[in-house]
Amino acid sequence: MFITRRVEFSASHACFNANLSEAENRALYGPSANRHGHGHNYVVEATLEGNPDPVTGMVFDLKRLKEILNREVVELMDHRFLNCEVPPFDRVVPTTENLAREIWKRIEPHVRSTDVRLHAVRVYETEDLYVDYFGEAA
Amino acid sequence: MIRLTRRYRFSASHRLHSACLSDTENWELYGKCNNPHGHGHDYVLEVSVRGPIDPASGRVADVAALDRLVGDHVLRVLDHKNLNVEVPEFATAVPTTENLAFAIRDRIERSWAAAFPGPWPRLERIRVQETKRNSFEIRNEE
Numbered sequence: 001m002f003i004t005r006r007v008e009f010s011a012s013h014a015c016f017n018a019n020l021s022e023a024e025n026r027a028l029y030g031p032s033a034n035r036h037g038h039g040h041n042y043v044v045e046a047t048l049e050g051n052p053d054p055v056t057g058m059v060f061d062l063k064r065l066k067e068i069l070n071r072e073v074v075e076l077m078d079h080r081f082l083n084c085e086v087p088p089f090d091r092v093v094p095t096t097e098n099l100a101r102e103i104w105k106r107i108e109p110h111v112r113s114t115d116v117r118l119h120a121v122r123v124y125e126t127e128d129l130y131v132d133y134f135g136e137a138a
Numbered sequence: 139m140i141r142l143t144r145r146y147r148f149s150a151s152h153r154l155h156s157a158c159l160s161d162t163e164n165w166e167l168y169g170k171c172n173n174p175h176g177h178g179h180d181y182v183l184e185v186s187v188r189g190p191i192d193p194a195s196g197r198v199a200d201v202a203a204l205d206r207l208v209g210d211h212v213l214r215v216l217d218h219k220n221l222n223v224e225v226p227e228f229a230t231a232v233p234t235t236e237n238l239a240f241a242i243r244d245r246i247e248r249s250w251a252a253a254f255p256g257p258w259p260r261l262e263r264i265r266v267q268e269t270k271r272n273s274f275e276i277r278n279e280e
Contacts, residue, residue, distance in 0.1 A: 015196070
């Protein structure tokens with residue numbers, strides 16, 4: 001069974017690679033390369049896979065999952081400029097892809113057990129653009 | 139591997155009518171969707187691509203290139219059109235959303251190599267939502 005919890009945060013980011021010229025960054029990222037940054041209302045969905053515990057009837061305590069997402073994602077990223085304030089995005093380009101991978105890294109150790117595994121992290125940058133990350137192995 | 143999904147919208151009209159069936163059979167099968175004058179929908183199209191995150195760009199796909207591909211080869215062809223009359227695939231095939239999804243998949247695949255010449259990203263999934271209450275999905279299994 002798969003269970004999903006959703007959280008939201010708002011943050012600004014700028015997509016540029018310091019090893020590339022201004023023109024190359026513009027060609028690669030378009031308006032997102034603007035160094036001053038711009039913002040999104042990000043939506044994060046964490047999906048866990050497991051079977052309901054015979055005693056509790058739950059795959060994972062969703063209150064706990066909410067606490068993990070708030071602590072590891074929302075409190076760090078909400079109303080921040082990702083490039084300046086949220087490592088590793090001072091050196092890793094904060095694309096939606098890299099954001100999904102970073103969120104996976106931050107929450108996966110806290111949800112993993114013998115019975116439960118993190119299945120996917122979905123990050124919506126906008127309603128019309130989202131990524132799904134299934135871990136390094138997938 | 140990561141999957142990126144982009145959502146697009148187009149509006150089109152269609153009429154469900156099979157040349158293999160009588161008028162009565164068509165009416166019984168398709169009901170009000172068989173109205174001779176047609177009717178329309180605001181379709182939502184999701185296109186998902188899959189691949190590794192490029193270490194230099196931090197991205198799996200050039201979204202602007204995907205937008206151009208879908209814009210030129212799908213949306214330009216379908217948006218504000220009468221599918222039965224103006225879209226070649228439906229000169230013979232019934233423009234059900236199943237057939238529409240396959241037509242969109244084929245159009246995207248035909249132009250894929252020109253838009254994405256490398257081994258990645260690959261087209262993974264097409265989902266067409268006809269209304270909020272029904273959707274049709276094709277997955278490219280590998």
